[in-house]
């Protein structure tokens with residue numbers, strides 16, 4: 001397994017181009033299953049999760065071709081398989097996003113239950129409940145969700161007990177081809193939901209209300225190909241901004257969208273950063289030690305759970321004491337014991353991490369346990385005074401395109417140690 005070796009202590013300086021958003025690209029790739037004709041998707045990030053999605057779409061019978069470094073042409077006209085196997089689902093939970101599209105277009109889908117993961121139990125009951133309300137017959141057989149429907153799904157009124165991002169996406173995609181109108185209440189409002197809705201509408205769907213908590217989808221009989229560009233990755237953007245803040249550097253993120261990062265930018269300003277934005281860029285300058293900031297994660301537009309780990313790293317070297325409360329996932333503090341091994345002062349009380357900033361971190365061999373925990377450890381390595389080795393970075397390769405190249409370009413001393 002590959003690892004990163006990092007020698008910290010340098011401020012991050014310069015410009016970095018942000019890639020397309022993993023969490024928008026994944027549902028958009030799965031949405032191509034709804035289309036009778038090819039779709040060209042641009043600004044696709046080069047990530048392991050994208051490779052897994054391509055494998056999955058290909059297994060289902062789609063033809064997937066890279067037309068340039070970041071563009072995919074997907075032809076799902078000949079899809080004739082309807083099963084997402086455990087082998088793929090266990091490496092990428094977002095595989096669950098084929099459930100809605102396959103069922104809506106073919107009346108049949110079998111998707112392995114994803115099971116829990118490093119950050120929590122992550123059930124998919126809301127996906128199943130919504131599809132049942134649309135008329136599907138769904139059983140769990142041998143660890144698989146087996147969904148069937150005769151003819152088209154039927155529009156339904158769906159209230160989601162908990163705000164779920166992929167749950168909303170699965171139901172939105174299924175509803176796009178259903179007969180009649182589907183209303184999803186308490187829908188997720190994440191920018192990636194809006195991006196998926198825009199892509200579906202470009203394919204001929206009739207989705208309105210994306211970005212609010214009530215979505216209305218008037219089903220159409222057929223969807224067709226188009227060209228669509230994936231939104232910039234707001235979490236990758238936030239990760240680079242935190243790296244700049246903790247190293248007291250100055251970084252300009254290009255090809256990004258400041259409007260998708262309100263909560264994160266506001267916390268960085270509270271920490272003492274100077275933030276300047278343009279239509280598609282954000283620049284952060286940090287001229288002093290960051291101040292500790294209290295964080296509470298919650299569904300968009302509140303502070304994103306996918307930025308929590310990175311802000312714990314900021315808080316552990318910041319001036320003062322702060323609380324970071326995680327309300328979305330029950331086990332998303334796996335970075336805490338690793339940061340403690342680097343000298344961080346953190347106490348965990350239930351779903352809250354209480355941090356008191358230390359003057360510096362020392363390098364250590366640490367282990368990445370999930371995607372954003374890995375990012376937080378890399379950032380910690382960038383400030384540590386001695387060498388840090390971050391093991392198991394296959395997690396980070398799921399979600400960050402060429403992260404070491406981008407950090408090197410900003411002045412970081414980071415190298416990938418290839419598994420022998």
Ligand SMILES: CC(=O)N[C@H]1[C@@H](OP(=O)(O)OP(=O)(O)OC[C@H]2O[C@@H](n3ccc(=O)[nH]c3=O)[C@H](O)[C@@H]2O)O[C@H](CO)[C@@H](O)[C@@H]1O
Pocket residue numbers: 023026094120121122123124125126127162163164165166167305306328329330
């Ligand atoms: C590929 C993708 O976009 N992943 C993102 C997505 O994950 P994902 O869509 O899996 O996360 P959800 O929004 O569904 O999860 C939110 C909460 O709802 C619960 N829940 C969810 C579904 C369900 O059927 N039942 C249920 O109880 C979950 O356990 C969790 O506590 O949103 C998360 C929350 O912003 C992000 O951290 C992930 O990066």
Ligand SMILES: C=C(OP(=O)(O)O)C(=O)O
Pocket residue numbers: 023093094306371372399
């Ligand atoms: C938790 C994440 O992703 P996934 O839902 O794919 O596990 C993430 O992007 O931080």
